[in-house]
Amino acid sequence: MERTRPSKIIPALIGALAVAIGFAWAMDRHASFASTASPSSPPDATYDPTLIAKGAWLAAIGNCNTCHTASNGRTFAGGRALSTPFGTIYATNITPDPETGIGRWSRSDFLRAMQQGVDREGRHLYPAFPYDHFTHVADEDVNAIYAFLMTRDPVRAQTPANRILVPRPAIAVWKALYLKPGPLVPDAAHDASWNRGRYLVDGLAHCGACHTPRNALGAEKEREDLAGGTAEGWQAPALNETSPAPSLWTTEQLVAYLRTGFSAGHGTAAGTMAPVAHNLSTVPEVEVKAIAVYIAARMGASTGARATAAGNAPGGPGAAEWSARGEDVPVDANKATDGDAIYRTACADCHDGGRRGIALDLSTSVTDTTPANLIRVTLDGIHPREGEKGELMPAFRGALDDTQLAPLIVFLRTRFGHAPPWQDVGGEVARAKRPLESEDRKSS
């Protein structure tokens, strides 16, 4: 009997899938999805400079340039490859080039793309474009971004074809399940700053795109909003009450971190967070403060590892202990694969006893749910944006071999994270060591 069950389930699944795809196909070119614009509606050249300036900082909050610019490519000209579990998607050219960009898009075409995830031709857009968040953005803010983008230099750059398994019509099903269109209802229980912060975080800033875990269909898990996710191999820490931050984030620390990429009490915005902080450095402080107010409130009295680690923060009861662990403590030559010995000879010179590197007790990279960030920062370091000053940690990729890196990571977790061991450190090391091959197609 048991052996017959799969044979019944599989045809049923295939049948359901066929119905879903048929439904989706019918939905693909819904009458209301026909372009709302004339074949060519050149943008109005008389945008109010104030509107353009507002669009510029709104686009910075939206982090548009990060995805829509290939490495070494022209800004907003697209071509950046986004690797998803379903295939590779290329970010489109959003400069006002009429042939390869959005030069022929009307304001209403743009509004519809942002809020409903439909392109000018009426095709569903893949939700790698986070319209599940942008649907909450007010028309007037979208219009300001439109004015900003339409006044950029047009760049002729054809977006490469996506290499993805999911047909566009199937996106209709995804939208029916996960797109909750329309504005957010303000929460009267909270003040204006909190509500402004939620509007930005849930909407334009789309923080949840990285900081919320996703389900098998690639949608954010609604019940685990901001509970931590992943971004291109990096771990995006939880920003809700499960925050793993070793010490409480204050609103002021969040503002500093988001606007400068560094908080003395927590560390540096590295990996995929670095461009976010760079963008927010161009945004009016009051907006970043609203984001900080909301995130700090969401973290609240979080249940992370801070209770045990807080005692080791500067001035705390454990602080004296670090200084005793300085690089002057002798190390035995046969300890080449001992995490403690490696820390003392290779890391302590900067990180121990309140020297120039951040005390690792304070770093979320040692308390988070996976070692992804700690391994990546150890291998590749932290580097300021090209041509700008900023925090710097050298790369240790060549200095540490695999027999040394894994024990070091295990040691840092125990000693500074005060947390149970991570599973599969070796596997994460292997993933992080895989050579990064950019699939970007940049404009020339």
Add this chain to the structure above:
Amino acid sequence: MITLNVNGRAHEVDADPATPLLYVLRNDLKLNGAKFGCGLGQCGACTVMVDGEAVYSCLTPILLLQGRAIKTLEGLGSAERPGPLQQAFIDEQAAQCGYCIPGMIMRAQALLERNPSPSDDEIRAHMNPGLCRCGTHIRILRAVHRASKTMQGAIPGGKRA
């Protein structure tokens, strides 16, 4: 005692395991190619190769290097018989004050051993961590391109006619 394999030769070194490789190379082994620049892994003047990868010798303790293959500038050739990459730097006159050049050469060597025909973008990205305050970057790029060709026999090495 720690045993280090430098340029194919085993050396017994009597030093604290926490000693940075750079000090052992210069003070104990008298291999003065690698230079002390910043001591913080920010300039690249101290760069050597370990197991084929570019490494800052100023912040790599010798504890980590037992049994691993260390290659320094001296391992590529000598003043009398420069190796192909060294010859390319001479041919392109890629040094001004020259202090960063040993690190630049070792970083480039690591790239060419892994990728014999790098594109200009690949060379720029790989060489990015190396600082040259004289500003000879364009000549350094030319030298790496030239070495890539001579090492594959596409053009003869040696001085330009």
